[in-house]
Amino acid sequence: MSTDWLIKNAELVNEGRRRHADLRVRLGRIDAIGDGLSARPGEQVIDATGLWLLPGMIDDQVHFREPGLTHKADIAHESRACAAGGITSFMEMPNTKPPALDRASLEAKYARAAETSATNYAFYLGASNDNLEAIRALDPKAAPGIKVFMGASTGNMLVDDPATLDAIFREAPTPIITHCEDTPMIDALHAKARERYGENIPAREHPLIRSREACIKSTRLAISLARKHGTRLHVLHISTADELALFQPGPLKGKQITAETCVHFLHFSDADYEQLGFLIKCNPAIKTAADREAITRAVAEGRIDVLATDHAPHLLEEKALAYDKAPSGLPLVQFALQAALQRVSEGKLTLERVVEAVSHAPATLFNVHERGFLREGYAADLVLVDPRKPHTVRREEVLSKCGWSPFEGHTFDHSIAATFVNGRRVWDGLRVDESVRGERLAFDR
Structure with missing residues (x-):
């Protein structure tokens, strides 16, 4: 060909x-x-x-579910959806089954992608309370970064031991990327919702349970650890206006701490739960229209550096379950670039800024070799x-x-x-x- x-x-x-x-x-x-x-x-x-x-979009935050959850997604299908949506490279998360917590499990994912992926690929190493040695031993060229779930309920990948968390930030050989929500706060609000609604918690309660306070508390902790140790930190899927003041506007160059949001936070608001219900249940939660507008402005001014998807497919029958059993996550890659460009049509983002956020910035942030730009000699x-x-x-x-x-x-x-x-x-x-x-x-x- x-x-x-x-x-x-x-x-x-x-x-x-x-x-x-x-x-x-x-x-x-x-x-x-x-x-x-x-x-x-x-x-x-x-x-x-x-x-x-345009240079192809580099989506630095996807969940393709392989291995272990391939009844709902796999690298072959999701990479083809990427291709149809203008995404030419993806970076996939470690919370598969088994999770990618060591070099062997990481390389197994690379081997599978070489066989089936229609687009370019990379895989994060995950952090847990007991894999610090694997983190220390990671070859910086082997993964885009180390994913730390600071408050996400993902089995043994929730890093909640303060000493371990401090050591990860101190010794990580690559950028750290974080999911920031405070689990104790979420659990307390969830218990109150169950007292009120029983098993029939409505979708509109999701952003109140996965609250803005839980987001900002955890984000502040991650930033404090990064500043303490001089860690290169990238905070994922900002969903609230409250967190924006923690990040600096302007060009990416020279920033130690960067931020990212996702296309669904620019498109939906809590008003959409009435029609879409758990179809738009995700963590962190989609919040208010005011949050949406503030986040969009933050992308425009470079306070949020990267725009990605957090693509996380689940089956429709799973989404039809009651609140506690309906999983969080949305399939997004196929229409993500179009959703971002819609903000250009609305006059909220420039076309040049969208290209910076979806292509140039992730390439620069993760030191991707010769991709992400229209330059002679580049892929x-x-x-x-x-x-x-x-x-x-x-x-x-x-x-x-x-x-x-x-x-x-x-x-x-x-x-x-x-x-x-x-x-x-x-x-x-x-x-x-x-x-x-x-x-x-x-x-x-």
């Missing part, structure tokens, strides 16, 4: 600029960017007049977006294994016209090329 392309007449969006230009792909790399490039023998030519050409991970072709989400087009999307019935203003991974067109606007396989992400450390 060809990895040599000439994309003509596109509007390139890269490093804060827009320009109309041509881009040549040769042997999986960006060979040239310029005006009036002429086709060479063997190249396939795409007339991209009217289309945006040709590309997405063509049609800004003039609206797209209404239908259940039958969902590629995630769970088979549904919280965006069903919503019309986005943009469509994903094509996605290229290492120069190979994996998505042509209609279907995934099943022959394409991604590569293991490399880290310049």
Whole structure:
């Protein structure tokens, strides 16, 4: 299959600029960017007049459920959903079964992805109360970072021993990324809700149980530990306006502590629980419209550095259970970039800022080797977006294994016209090329 392309007449969006230009792909790399490039023998030519050409999205926060939970998701299905959504690389979380708490389990996931992933991939090492030696021994080039669940109920991956937590922040050889919610506060509020509602806790109570106070208390703890030890810290899925003052606005360069939010926190609010119920139950919880607007402004000003998904599929029958049994998490990757671009249509984010948050920033933050930018010599991970072709989400087009999307019935203003991974067109606007396989992400450390 060809990895040599000439994309003509596109509007390139890269490093804060827009320009109309041509881009040549040769042997999986960006060979040239310029005006009036002429086709060479063997190249396939795409007339991209009217289309945006962006670096592929790098989603640094996904749960693909493999191994151990493949009845609801797996690397093969979810990476194809990524491709259809313009995501060319993903970084997957360690809370699988078994969890990725040592180098052997980490490498087993890499081996599986090499066989089945349609996009590029990397996997985090997880932290627990008893794997400090594995953390100390981690090769910094083997994983994007170390995931610490500070208050997430994920079995033995909840790090709640103060001495261990302090040691992890002191000795981590890679960036630490954190899920910040305070479990004791959540448990107390959950008990009160059960006293009031019994087993029939309504979905609207979820953001009150997984409260803003629980988020900010845990986030403050993570930041205090990072400052104490000089740790490179990245705080995931900010969901409240209250946490924003803890982070600095402006460019990513030079920041020791960075923040991330997710597309569903820019799209939904607590008003949507009435219609969608547990379909939008996630941790941390979707909160108010005021939180949504404050978070969107924080993305615009660079106070929040990265925009990701926290893609976490569950089956519809699981989501139909009562509150205590209905799992938290949403399938998001296939329509995440479109959801982000919708904020551009609304005038709340610029196109350049979206590209920075979904592509440049994760590449820079995690030292990803030669990806995340439209630069000559870099890997040709590309997405063509049609800004003039609206797209209404239908259940039958969902590629995630769970088979549904919280965006069903919503019309986005943009469509994903094509996605290229290492120069190979994996998505042509209609279907995934099943022959394409991604590569293991490399880290310049």
